Amino acid sequence: MGRSTSGRRVLSAVTRLAGALLPLAEPAVTAGQKKRAGRSGVRHRKITPYLFLIVPLAFLITFTYVPAANLIWFSVTDWDGIDKTKNIVGADNFIEIFTDPEVFRVFYVSLFYIAASFIQMGLALYFATVLSFSTRFRNLFKGILFFPYLINGVAIGLMFLYFFQPDGTLDSLLKAVGLQEVTTQWLGNPDAVNPSLAATSVWRYTGLNFVLFLGAIQSIPSQLYEAADLDGANRFQQFRFIIVPGIKRIISLSFILAISGSLAVFEIPFIMTGGANGSATFVIETIRQAFTFRQVGLASAMAVVLLVIVLIVTLVQRKLLPDDEVNLT
Amino acid sequence: MRSVANLFTGLKYLSLVVACFITLLPLVVLFITSFKSKEEYANSSPLDLPRNWFNFENFVTAFTRGNMALGFVNTTFVLVVSLVGTILIGTMTAYAIDRFEFRFKKIIIGLFLLATLIPAVTTQVATFQIVNGLGLFNSLWALIALNLGTDIVSIYIFVQFMQSIPKELDEAAMLDGASKFGIYWRVILPLLKPAIATVVIVKGIAIYNEFYLPYLYAPNPKLGVISTALFRFKGPFGSEWEIISAGAMIVIIPTLIIFLVLQRYIYNGFTQGATK
Numbered sequence: 371m372g373r374s375t376s377g378r379r380v381l382s383a384v385t386r387l388a389g390a391l392l393p394l395a396e397p398a399v400t401a402g403q404k405k406r407a408g409r410s411g412v413r414h415r416k417i418t419p420y421l422f423l424i425v426p427l428a429f430l431i432t433f434t435y436v437p438a439a440n441l442i443w444f445s446v447t448d449w450d451g452i453d454k455t456k457n458i459v460g461a462d463n464f465i466e467i468f469t470d471p472e473v474f475r476v477f478y479v480s481l482f483y484i485a486a487s488f489i490q491m492g493l494a495l496y497f498a499t500v501l502s503f504s505t506r507f508r509n510l511f512k513g514i515l516f517f518p519y520l521i522n523g524v525a526i527g528l529m530f531l532y533f534f535q536p537d538g539t540l541d542s543l544l545k546a547v548g549l550q551e552v553t554t555q556w557l558g559n560p561d562a563v564n565p566s567l568a569a570t571s572v573w574r575y576t577g578l579n580f581v582l583f584l585g586a587i588q589s590i591p592s593q594l595y596e597a598a599d600l601d602g603a604n605r606f607q608q609f610r611f612i613i614v615p616g617i618k619r620i621i622s623l624s625f626i627l628a629i630s631g632s633l634a635v636f637e638i639p640f641i642m643t644g645g646a647n648g649s650a651t652f653v654i655e656t657i658r659q660a661f662t663f664r665q666v667g668l669a670s671a672m673a674v675v676l677l678v679i680v681l682i683v684t685l686v687q688r689k690l691l692p693d694d695e696v697n698l699t
Numbered sequence: 700m701r702s703v704a705n706l707f708t709g710l711k712y713l714s715l716v717v718a719c720f721i722t723l724l725p726l727v728v729l730f731i732t733s734f735k736s737k738e739e740y741a742n743s744s745p746l747d748l749p750r751n752w753f754n755f756e757n758f759v760t761a762f763t764r765g766n767m768a769l770g771f772v773n774t775t776f777v778l779v780v781s782l783v784g785t786i787l788i789g790t791m792t793a794y795a796i797d798r799f800e801f802r803f804k805k806i807i808i809g810l811f812l813l814a815t816l817i818p819a820v821t822t823q824v825a826t827f828q829i830v831n832g833l834g835l836f837n838s839l840w841a842l843i844a845l846n847l848g849t850d851i852v853s854i855y856i857f858v859q860f861m862q863s864i865p866k867e868l869d870e871a872a873m874l875d876g877a878s879k880f881g882i883y884w885r886v887i888l889p890l891l892k893p894a895i896a897t898v899v900i901v902k903g904i905a906i907y908n909e910f911y912l913p914y915l916y917a918p919n920p921k922l923g924v925i926s927t928a929l930f931r932f933k934g935p936f937g938s939e940w941e942i943i944s945a946g947a948m949i950v951i952i953p954t955l956i957i958f959l960v961l962q963r964y965i966y967n968g969f970t971q972g973a974t975k
Binding site for chain 1: 707711712714715718719721722723724725726728729732744745746788789791792794795799801802804807810811814816817818819820821822823824825826827828829844845847848854879883904907908910911915925926927929930932933940943944946947950951954955958962965966969970
């Protein structure tokens with residue numbers, strides 16, 4: 371109760387402030403302009419774009435660039451997050467990341483998610499291709515395959531905890547088809563936990579890739595297929611020579627997002643296992659170092675490493691596939 | 700030839716049905732479980748149907764003991780303020796970038812573009828210190844500030860759409876004596892409605908589902924949003940899966956309704972939004 375009223379008060383204060391500031395900013399300049407006609411008109415025009423950009427830039431700098439700069443600074447210190455003084459330790463944190471097997475393990479865990487993202491893209495491409503041809507119940511199939519992407523991550527985590535738990539959905543299903551010897555502690559067995567979690571990831575994200583691919587395929591002009599039909603091309607040839615070149619850009623983009631997504635996996639493993647049984651991912655380990663072990667310096671160094679890897683992957687993609695469309699100007 | 704074609708059609712539908720079965724299975728089981736009574740749950744397989752389809756007791760328990768009403772109120776508050784803020788900030792940025800020539804334009808565009816390369820999840824260790832320093836820790840305003848500060852996709856959607864609004868409209872309004880702010884507020888903003896709808900859908904779903912930020916920045920149970928409220932089911936309800944299932948269903952059902960009603964817009968929104 372108290373929360374929402376105070377919230378509303380602040381909100382109305384903000385609206386009033388904005389309402390008072392923004393229209394005023396204009397006439398103030400216009401008044402000056404009247405006195406000194408001519409030259410000040412240019413000045414007026416010069417200052418206006420900055421008035422529109424001042425709030426967005428303040429947010430961008432405060433919540434993206436200052437943290438990024440701090441991160442680099444913390445990464446060469448031994449800071450614990452509270453202490454007033456930070457001792458510079460040079461590259462020690464980075465050396466620890468690559469030499470402490472406990473910490474280095476997160477790279478190994480990432481491999482499961484990278485492998486899963488390949489499977490995910492393959493499935494998405496297959497179903498997008500299949501559903502781009504006339505199919506009965508197409509919208510129903512499309513809707514079902516896409517819906518998981520919209521579901522709350524915590525709900526997905528709990529759903530799959532139940533799915534994988536001993537005598538849960540998966541075990542019951544395997545028993546029903548006579549495969550009970552395959553059952554294991556899906557989330558308790560260190561050999562099974564990462565594939566199980568990565569599979570959950572595939573379940574969650576395939577729908578997005580699928581809808582993106584389908585959209586790209588459907589924007590290919592239909593005359594191309596008709597011409598191919600006349601030339602006697604079969605479905606596979608149509609896929610190879612019309613669909614694949616037509617959606618190359620979106621495939622490469624999804625590929626980059628999938629790789630950086632695989633490295634930055636957090637929600638599903640954190641909600642389901644909390645990183646137990648060897649399922650800690652890069653971000654889980656970073657958060658644990660920072661907030662549980664108070665090793666802000668080491669955690670920052672880990673974040674810097676992740677950042678650098680993601681940047682390299684993205685830059686390699688931009689070099690290999692320079693895209694002409696993504697351009698804010 | 701004919702039979703080969705039939706075989707392929709058969710395989711195509713078989714693969715679709717299998718994929719839908721795998722997609723729906725965990726959801727359906729969750730749905731079934733949420734209607735089971737405590738001892739019914741203990742004595743049945745997850746795949747067995749509930750005896751009484753009108754047993755809503757678990758939903759009531761989950762909603763009241765799980766503090767989900769508060770979660771919905773807090774989520775709605777964060778959602779509405781963040782969306783209004785995102786729209787204002789995003790359209791203002793897009794207006795400045797698309798309609799003006801100014802000295803540091805290239806640098807500013809570069810700053811926004813470079814920021815898309817920094818995954819927010821990696822910088823949280825340092826962002827936490829900033830949020831803490833601003834006195835926003837354990838406040839819903841931390842979530843709102845972060846939702847506003849890191850959204851480049853919306854800006855991109857607005858710029859793209861604004862490029863299709865003819866500049867003659869601005870000039871006509873200027874001849875009528877409108878100020879630059881007047882042009883933004885009365886000409887550009889109303890014309891951006893379709894882009895605003897896209898941003899509301901894409902961003903709205905993302906905020907509703909957000910877990911990481913509220914978990915990190917608003918751990919106080921009184922500030923629980925829907926994700927953190929549901930996450931807390933893991934503790935006290937331990938293995939009472941019939942109640943956890945009902946709680947998860949309560950979170951999923953609004954998403955399902957929105958999806959069924961706005962399907963077409965959602966597909967369009969995500970194809971525009973995700974390709975940045």
